[in-house]
Amino acid sequence: MIAVVPAAGEGTRLGSLTDDRPKPLVEVAGTPMLTRCFDRLVGIGANELVVVIGYRGEEIREHYGRSFEGVPISYVEQRERLGLAHAISRADGLIEDDFVVHNGDNVVSGNLSEVVDRQRSGADATLLVDRVTREEARETGVLDLDGDGRVRRIVEKPDEPPSTLVTTGVYGLSPPAFDACRRIEPSDRGEYELADAITLLIEAGARVEVVGLDGWRVNVNTPADVERAERLLADES
16 A cells, blocks of 8 residues: 655744754654654555655655665655645545555554555545544544544534544545545635545545554654653653
8 A cells, every 4th residue: 555644844843853854854762753654654564655745855855765665755745835635635646546644743653554454444534543632632633423423524623622532644545535635625724634625525425434543643843742752652662
């Protein structure tokens, strides 16, 4: 299965950690975040990596070249950072089958392989989700569930979260997701949200599966996030 890795961000909140490198190459416990992401994806069977680059993207190209541990890497460019759906849409034309998405600035430990398994079993989209506090839910994509526990929609950064189940930056998607990413309108933040594209798929009758994270993840945006990820990694060793 091909893996798409959005890695175009600037990382302004990381302060001096990004003075000499793009955000995805910031090290966590001595290893660039993007390397950790690639390791996880290759470990669950990814046979090609499509990396979405933007800010200082040439440094990422130079660092990894055309392959990682024998797995080929393709690069596509996101000149304007207009949201996750926009980033994923840059890979359209390179992918003809189901694929997995792993945000390049997330450090994740857990059951990623289950996302691939669900996708291969016929899901149109598979969401790796985590349960968080209501305060944390206000900062990310939140699942709105019906009475039977099925996903009705995903709401991005809501003031009043409809649940405390949130997306984690890891998704299984099928090719119709590209069309959904093209059809959505920008959000109030001026970004094309993957949450809106998946909601569009749900409204069209898509089969959306949910996998609960059995492990942990850190969305790295600040130096404190780096330190938290390093503590969790140390606890694993």
